[in-house]
Amino acid sequence: MSPRHQKDHKDIHDSTTEFFLKVVQKEKEKNSRENSPTKENINTTKTKTIDTVGRFYNYINKTLDKILSSKMSIMVLSFIMAGVLFWSIAGSSGGKDNLANPTSGATLDNVPVQIEGLNKSLEISGVPEQVTVGLIGPSLDIYKTNFSKNYEIYLDVKGLSEGEHTINLKSRNFPDTLKVMIVPDLVKIKLSPKEERVYDLGYRFINEDKMDSEYSVSVEEMSLETVILHASQETLDRVAKVEACIDVTDKKESFEQNANIKAYDNSGKEVKVEISPKKVHVKCNVSSYSKSVPIQAHFIGDLSTGYQVSNYTLSQSEVTIYGVEDKIKDIAVVQVDVDVTNLKSNTTISNVSLKKENGINKFSTSAIDVTVEVEKVITKKFDKIPIQVLNNERKYKVSFAGESQYASVSVTGTEAKIASLTADNIQATIDIDKLKLGTNKADVKVAVDDEKLKIELLSSSKVTINIERN
Template sequence: MDNWFKSRWFVRGISLAFAIALYVFVQVEMDQYQNDSRLLHDSGDDAQTVEDVPVNIRIDNDSYVVSGVPEVASVTLEGTRGTLTATAQQKNFDVYVDLEGLEEGKHTVDLQHSGIPDDLNAYIEPKTIEVTIEERESEQFDVTVDPFNTDKLPDGYEIGEVQADPGQVTITSSKEVINQIAIVKVFVDVAEATESIDSREVPVKVYDANGNELSVLVEPESINASVEINNPSKTVPVSVETTGEPPEGYSLSSISANADEVEVSGTNEVLQNIEEVSTEAVDLSDITESGTVDVGLDLPDGASVPDSGAIEITVELEQTRTFEAVPINVENIGNGQDISFTEPENQEMDITVTGSQEDVSELSADDFNILIDAEGLEAGEHEVPITIESPDAIEVNGEFEQAAVEIS
């Protein structure tokens, strides 16, 4: 076989065969093209297709409704280039279906055209359609307003009253379609709304019982919808919660909220279960000074209060301190007399003081005067009451109530 390809005559033969096959293929394609052209160009020398030409319906629209007519059709124009181009660009012709004189029911009819110059041929696609003619009927329906995205309202907000203006629309279609109407409504988006929606224009939608939207004539096509957005609130008392005990040396005198009540906002469903609001627990073990602290409120889900949701709490502590070895003073000792203490020894004793934390924290031993009155005491041993002078509002307890002394 290698010898064949080395032969010039073999190669020439193969080339000739390919040339003949190519010629036959091209000739067949040209014949097919000419046949197609003859179908499209019985006359004239050019063709152009105009897409999306509106289809008009010729019928008594006051009495009948028609289904099955396409909204648009394609028109292929043939003819001389000048007329063809102008007609295709201007589209100053009509495509229509003539149903005048036909009775109710189903009919097979042709699409027709008017306004196309006589020297152009026109081919409409689709050429034939099946239509249904039905008696026209009109009926009034109530319109409902359906707010949606209610789950995207801010916390505490809820839908109040809704209103449609007008509250009714007139729907026109065939009797069969009118009987299918189950729902006539408008939709209002309330996502993130914090204020009422007033007279928003929205289109009317018509559905059957299965939720399928129906194509009907609605008058008016749109209505004004209003949706009330509410943020209900109620005033409830505040209770203060605590945990733990004050550090050693301190006790809780009082704790109270600076506001007896707070206004709580939320939906009515949330608010109906709220009779009071508690603060977050105040840990007393961390407090060593009287004063005010800001504490958050323990609010149920869906409830809120103005600002940050915190409240000011006033804490009053009572403090107890011990002053050791405070000297005991002696008053009214007689001339020439001398006094010595048997108990307490060293003529001093410990005292424990209690009062408000602000007052007690400022005290020192010098603020107290411990004394006994030796007036009239004769030589010998005596039990003498001990008196402690202290600042106002301070409770003092001494280590001893009496002193054992000896007068010499």
């Protein structure tokens, strides 16, 4: 029962109770004044009458309670009351003649548009999914139309060939007494030939918010690896991925289901295409194992010339990963790819997705914010860096041909770091572990003791050496 009905019922009940209390009080006062046997009989009769009336009122109250506790009963009563109100207003405005005159107006919003007569080999575009319909005519006919919802708005493209067409929307099942206005009335459509294209089938989980957070889901098997899409070339070019939508509502143990297949564009918006087949059978495993691991930034792309990343901060440093224990127990870190292409200043990049390695079913947070600090850099050349010999365990005599015992490098970094850098911070090496006695070509490798500095070998990447026994 609605609060209003409860209040009305309570008011009626309270007023009835108050009425009977007053009556009983008056009877008691009369009894105190009149003690004759005849009047006692009269009082008894009155009391019985009052009891009978009270039982009748109680019956009425219980009946109202039953009616108002039923949604169907309320709907029926509302309809009857609306009809009575309508007829009362119509009667006060001229009676039957008023209902026959087009004196009222109304709008129907979000009316779906149906397409008829479309050739199966063609795709149609440019048709609005919903339109607004204006009605002018007798009030009763408008009311009946809005109540029955038996009307239709449709577009008949039967017989139309490939290309662009301008065509009127049509209506049906509206009373002849109503003037129907469709907004928009005229639409420009395009009919394009359909093509067939094969796509790899992926998957996504839906309704994850309706699953207990301690559980995660992994797909163990899908009955299909690819599906066929039918649509125009223009539409197919918009499709970035095709995925099975697996519903995980309230899942706590392994399950199987026939999942709907949908196509999506790069922004994640569904693309309306014909998909064959429309469903795929999937088998899924549910796990409750999880662990926390640190997050590490991995920079991709090239900064603007003359700049480098000096530091970065993450909106959170750790994330909880979920999955089957055997598959994720050895995962020690989760990476996030940060695109720094053409950055020239400190920037915060929002909603950067974490990389989901094999075995990870879900993250406690799927995306984070990364603040990248960028500094202008300079480059300095260093010559005469002596090349050191590594892995000379047999103490061979190693000699270099000409001036090849030295390397030249360039180091790029911030002005402050480059200013404090010396040749002692730079290493140039060759490894002779697998080289034989005699003349050899050895690869030169260079390094700098600050990982934020970028080093580049300017001299030859190979040097000629001679290895001899001492």
